[in-house]
Amino acid sequence: MNSTINQLLQHRSIRKYKPEPVSAEQLRAIVEAAQKAPTSSNMQAYSVVAVxxxxVKRRIAHLAADQQYIEECPVFLLWCADLLRLKYASAPIEEVEIPGTAEIFIIATVDAALAAQNAVVAAESLGLGTVFIGGIRNNPQDISDLVGLPDLVYPVFGMCLGYPDQEPTQRPRLPLEAVLHRERYSTEAYPESIERYNRELNEWMLTRAGGTRDSNWSKEMAGRLKSRQRTHMRSFLENRGFKLE
Known part of the structure; x- marks a missing residue:
């Protein structure tokens, strides 16, 4: 194993931060590293708002299900899919209408996700911690208004950034056999590997919750799939120019 893989294998989400600030130089280095992520056809269809x-962080925290660590972190990064900049880039050549297709929506969303993951790796290499915040999609219009996002830009997720003030245990992941398929997709390994993972995650949950949370991955995912979350997102995206045709 090399140092990069070792760092990736040690990743943990951090939800408690020291008051020590993140320097402008650190933030610049992190975002520059994010910019080196792969991007479809060099479109670079994302932006990040540092708060x-x-x-503003207090209001974002409230809109994102009152997650206190958004208030506590020194810097909150809002990662956005951004098609507006493409209009500005094309304008000197000709006025181009951004196509309202599912494909360009996927491109912009994936670009933002790839850049953000690069940022996580860069931040952790500097001794900083992060946690992704999907809760900003609970109230995406209010979040957009709060930081001035125009049409053709939407907030994909947020990210807390700062020096860790906790040492959380690492959440177990699925066995490799449940994820890695060779030559063809196969469900053959699913029953045994999911059962094994259920036991491991159950033990982790009981330890982490002081013995009060007796659950596992199958139970958690069944509950997740039964709940129709954030059904407002389609109309929100369409109103902002992401037509998903």
Whole structure:
């Protein structure tokens, strides 16, 4: 194993931060590293908004299900799929209408995700911690208004950034056999590997929750699939120019 793989294998989500600030140089290095992520056809169809204002972070935290660590982290990064910049890039050549297709929506969303993951790796290499915040999609219009996102830009997720003030245990992941398929997709390994993972995750949950959370992956996923979350997202995206045709 090399140092990069070892770092990736040690990843944990951090939800408690020291008050020590993230420097402008660190933030710049992290975003520059994010920019080196792969991007479809060099479109670079994403933007990131760095929020440090305590009041803005407080309001974001409230809109994202009152997640306190958004308030506590020194920097909150809002990762956005951004098609607007492409209009500006094309304007000197000709006025081009951004196609309202599912494909360009996927491109922009994936670009944002790839860049953000690069940022996580860069941040952890500097001794910083992160946690992704999908809760910003609970109230995407309010979040967009709060930070001035225009049409053709939507918030994909947020990310807390700062120096860790905790040492959480690492959440177990699925066995490799449940994820890695060779030559052809196969469900053959699923029953045994999911059963094994259920036992491992159950033990982790009981330890982490002081013995009060007796659950496993199958139970968690069944509950997740039964709940129709954030059904407002389609109309929100279409209103912002992501037509998903």
């Amino acid at each position: 440090t204002d305590p009041e």
